[in-house]
Amino acid sequence: MRKIYSVLVENRSGVLSKVAGLFARRSFNIDSLVVGETDDRTVSCMTIVSNGDERTLQQIEKQLNKKIDVIKVKTFDEPDAISRELMLIKLRYNKTNRRDIMENCDIMGAQIVNIAKSTMLVQICDEPENIETFIGMMRSISIVEIARTGTVALPKCTE
Amino acid sequence: MIGADAMAKSLAAEGVDVLFGYTGAAICPFYDALERDTDIHGVLVRTEQNAAHMASGYARLTGKVGVCVVTSGPGATNLLTGIATAFADSIPLVCITGQVNSSLIGSDVFQEADITGAAESFVKYSYLVRNAADIPRIFKEAFHIAGTGRKGPVLIDVPQDVQEAPIQKFSYPESVSLRSYKPTVKGNTVQIRKVISELASAKKPLICAGGGVISSRAEKLIREFAHRFDIPVVSTMMGIGVMPTEDQLYFGMVGNNGEPIANYAMNNSDLLLVVGARVADRAVNRPDLITENKVLVHIDVDPAEIGKNVGPTIPLVGDIGHIFSEMLKQESIAKVPENHSGWLNELYNTKGASDAKKAKKNSEYADPKTVIEAISRLMDENGVYVADVGQNQIWSCRYHQVRGGRFMTSGGMGTMGYAIPAAIGARIACPGRQVIAVCGDGAFAMSMMELATMNQENAGIKIVVMTNRRLGMVREYQTYHLDGRYPMVRIESEPDLELLARAYGLPYLKLDGGSDIDKVVTAFLRQYDAAILDVSVDPDEDTPR
Numbered sequence: 001m002r003k004i005y006s007v008l009v010e011n012r013s014g015v016l017s018k019v020a021g022l023f024a025r026r027s028f029n030i031d032s033l034v035v036g037e038t039d040d041r042t043v044s045c046m047t048i049v050s051n052g053d054e055r056t057l058q059q060i061e062k063q064l065n066k067k068i069d070v071i072k073v074k075t076f077d078e079p080d081a082i083s084r085e086l087m088l089i090k091l092r093y094n095k096t097n098r099r100d101i102m103e104n105c106d107i108m109g110a111q112i113v114n115i116a117k118s119t120m121l122v123q124i125c126d127e128p129e130n131i132e133t134f135i136g137m138m139r140s141i142s143i144v145e146i147a148r149t150g151t152v153a154l155p156k157c158t159e
Numbered sequence: 160m161i162g163a164d165a166m167a168k169s170l171a172a173e174g175v176d177v178l179f180g181y182t183g184a185a186i187c188p189f190y191d192a193l194e195r196d197t198d199i200h201g202v203l204v205r206t207e208q209n210a211a212h213m214a215s216g217y218a219r220l221t222g223k224v225g226v227c228v229v230t231s232g233p234g235a236t237n238l239l240t241g242i243a244t245a246f247a248d249s250i251p252l253v254c255i256t257g258q259v260n261s262s263l264i265g266s267d268v269f270q271e272a273d274i275t276g277a278a279e280s281f282v283k284y285s286y287l288v289r290n291a292a293d294i295p296r297i298f299k300e301a302f303h304i305a306g307t308g309r310k311g312p313v314l315i316d317v318p319q320d321v322q323e324a325p326i327q328k329f330s331y332p333e334s335v336s337l338r339s340y341k342p343t344v345k346g347n348t349v350q351i352r353k354v355i356s357e358l359a360s361a362k363k364p365l366i367c368a369g370g371g372v373i374s375s376r377a378e379k380l381i382r383e384f385a386h387r388f389d390i391p392v393v394s395t396m397m398g399i400g401v402m403p404t405e406d407q408l409y410f411g412m413v414g415n416n417g418e419p420i421a422n423y424a425m426n427n428s429d430l431l432l433v434v435g436a437r438v439a440d441r442a443v444n445r446p447d448l449i450t451e452n453k454v455l456v457h458i459d460v461d462p463a464e465i466g467k468n469v470g471p472t473i474p475l476v477g478d479i480g481h482i483f484s485e486m487l488k489q490e491s492i493a494k495v496p497e498n499h500s501g502w503l504n505e506l507y508n509t510k511g512a513s514d515a516k517k518a519k520k521n522s523e524y525a526d527p528k529t530v531i532e533a534i535s536r537l538m539d540e541n542g543v544y545v546a547d548v549g550q551n552q553i554w555s556c557r558y559h560q561v562r563g564g565r566f567m568t569s570g571g572m573g574t575m576g577y578a579i580p581a582a583i584g585a586r587i588a589c590p591g592r593q594v595i596a597v598c599g600d601g602a603f604a605m606s607m608m609e610l611a612t613m614n615q616e617n618a619g620i621k622i623v624v625m626t627n628r629r630l631g632m633v634r635e636y637q638t639y640h641l642d643g644r645y646p647m648v649r650i651e652s653e654p655d656l657e658l659l660a661r662a663y664g665l666p667y668l669k670l671d672g673g674s675d676i677d678k679v680v681t682a683f684l685r686q687y688d689a690a691i692l693d694v695s696v697d698p699d700e701d702t703p704r
Contacts, residue, residue: 055466065462
């Protein structure tokens, strides 16, 4: 089972290490962990994606809540959230595959943001699943390197 | 005024009267200010770990937050085992460490250790102080965090330059404001009512009391509750003393090393109230047995403990004292039967059958059971009994009879060498009370340096050393798990305990198979001040199974 934790924490030095340390110490998995400031400069938001059985996922929430630097923990399942990830991917290209790459980028909504004689840099922002699909499409072309942000997510709007 | 003055004055504002520590360059400004600004007495220990154990003994007896203060680097790392021990047993401590100058942090200079990093997984919270002006707020928060909710150790690491930095004026905050820390005290009323309705229909209810009951100071309430509704009680190791041992509703300690009747009661109850206990492996090694065919109620102040090791039917978060008084106030409590004689008779009958199996033997050695029973019987009614770790601990848990006093031990961490320093801390907290430390010869070797601290502080405790020239608990484990191979458990060439006692100026008494146990124990307990009782125990003696 996968779970997304949106964790509001005090924006202080050492807090990331305390939260990451908690996951290591209790053998909780981290699929991805993203930290950024919120509209309140004293508060950061950590988006953590984890997996495990139900008891583990519940323990993660409880143990996070126990941390004194943690202000609030929101938990949600993937279908109830909008999740996004940004990836930069550098590709080696040549005359024969250039068209192909551009078409694939079009289909997936990716943009070429930087280009040189034999390499280009493509950016894509999408659901983590689609990022994986895009990587799969590019695998037959020569991938030079990849940088991914990890997942950020917020629960869907309900009124 | 400098940062160190603010530290000392903050401790005074918290009502601290004694602290335990070891000095060094990086904490010198603080100790200077402590003498300059306050009447707080500093107890100089002989090794830092014991500063934390003494503070723990002090905290457990007084209910106040214990304080220990050591220097940077090795001083701080020596303290770690003590911090972890307090964390495992939820003992409130504020641990203060000196640190190298702020500008040098991270450069691996002399006596620098990243102590907040090292201690992270076994402190409730930690601070690395960057500005002297933050000291009053941080100290206020630290005492609040350590002593509320699920109690535990809080670490404050203070660089030397912060201790020496000038500050304008000292004003101690009246209250704390921590948006992210609000422990639940009151139990949820809906859940409380559910528990009562289960109690009303249960035929075989049982209370399993853990250390949380003592931590919440709710022993009296649990006793009254059990007696009003005629409900039997068992305890975990940390819960020993919640009920007097001789109470007819008390059936002893549960677990691997517990009373068979206590485990029988756990497994055969139809409603089990686990109160302030973690349900960890040594107490319940088969969680399925306490969840099958019964309603399990788990009451704890720490929501993370509930569902961690067993999934309860009814979780109930809050302070135990609050929850039990709230239960008694509910109207529906009138429906709970006040007689469970059928269930109690089942327990008495089963207990009688297993008691009969115990047999005594004759030998050149003293029988630990008889010795511990004699100590319990002959010690002061309100005396404090501190058991160390190992066979002596199991014998103590099984045979020590708590009457009006306290029983303390290192339950969660099982830290050898805990008893002597914790007993000294307890004696310093309550100079009028008789305090007895019981340890093996292994743990005695780990903590005997503190006999000097004891003498220096006039904090005489009675020390019982179970001498069997073995690390007995491991030796016993090896019998069953290593097919009778016994590596690394023989402790030979120990110093002559009688001469050692003389070196520390202490009376020495000895017990072996030929001794009149009551006579020797009486003589030992009647010593005006500290004394050592050397009990010669059979190296092959096992703990009860």
